Amino acid sequence: MLIRKSFQFRLYPTKKQKRLLQECLNECRWLYNELLSERIVAYDELEMHLSKYDQMMFLPLLKGEKPSLEGVHSQVLQNVVDRLDKAFKAFFRRCKKGEKPGFPRFRGMHRYSSFCYPQSGFSVVENELKLSKIGKIRIKLHRPIQGTIKTCTLRKNASGEWEVSFSCEVPAKPLPQKESKVGIDVGLEQFAVLSDGDTVANPRFFKKGEKQLAKAQKKLSKLEKGTKQRRKTGKAVAKIHDKIRNQRKNFCHKEAKKIVENYQYIYLEDLEVKKMMEGSYFAKNIADASWSQFCQILTYKAEEAGRQLKLVNPAYTTQMCSQCGHIEAKELKERKHNCRKCGYKASRDLNAAQNILALGLDGLGTIPRSPRL
Ligand SMILES: [Zn+2]
DSSP states (O other): EEEEEEEEEEOOOOHHHHHHHHHHHHEEEEEEHHHHHHHHHHHHHHOOOOOHHHHHHHHHHHHHHHHGGGGGOOHHHHHHHHHHHHHHHHHHHHHHHOOOOOOOOOOGGOOOOOEEEEEOOOOEEEEEEEEETTTTEEEESSOOOEEEEEEEEEEEESOOOOEOOOOOOEEEEOOOOOOOEEEEEESSSSSSSEEHHHOOOOOOHHHOOOOHHHHHHHHHHHHHHOOHHHHHHHHHHHHHHHHHHHHHHHHHHHHHHHHHHHSSSEEEHHHHHHHHHHHGGSSSSHHHHHHHHHHHHHHHHHHTTTOOOEEETTTTTTTBBBBOOOOOOOOEEOEEETTTTOOOOEEEHHHHHHHHHHHHTTTBBBOOOOOOO
């Protein structure tokens, strides 16, 4: 079985290459906005839905109108058509479900940060990434690329540096089968509590990073817009964000790896549902973003290793007694589970993890959405 895996690396473009990358990004953004307006006009004036194929056919015409598009690899342009089409498909899918999604939007200068070679036009030779129409850019391969490279995405990060991400097809590497089963509860006090009593502590960078960010952002907000000082501070904030993002990713990889090595059957709460239930208490903090990433990484690592991972509905996992099924509401500040019916005592999160395990074993779990990596 083949699975998708992504590999990211920092790029070291020369000044000229940086300019070419930026120009390519600008052309793609222009095209995206142009295609979006085509769709809007076609619908408003002719009540016509333009498809991806209609828009692909218009590409040569557009090149006639805007010759600078010729400077971009043709598949990169086709990928922009594809992206817009995906945005529309997601929009219509959510409308159908009765949700109220935002209509696909025009992208401003800082709202378009990547472009993709979906098939060809790129190659990696030793320490160079060769891109059609751009040139050979120095790349630092800090780990080997595995499998077959399928797509190559160039991204400008918040601090203005360029990165490349390869999506590769690699053969799954099943681990020897085991009998072990585990339920996992993620929380604020500990990063995660396992149903067998193991815990994963919150790493120190959670607190440290949040403090740094708060401080830098406060400083930023006091500076006048458009000044040099503000631009500088803005870059510093972006750097902190990037650093936290990397630390978070490494941490999630490490913890997910341990779990996949130790357990065959893995049950987790559906975090999307949990967030909706618990509302504002799940502030957008580092821990919150980490849980989602942890769940994604765990999902794909489990798939790669031939483990079974299921998401369970988080309703009542906190309130219910894992030993007798008695349900009693708990305040958020109550950190202990103390059952009035059967006398079972445990930490709040351990009791929840045990409930998650039981729900998973009852077959009440659902298959997780495929990970977006
Ligand atoms: Zn009980």
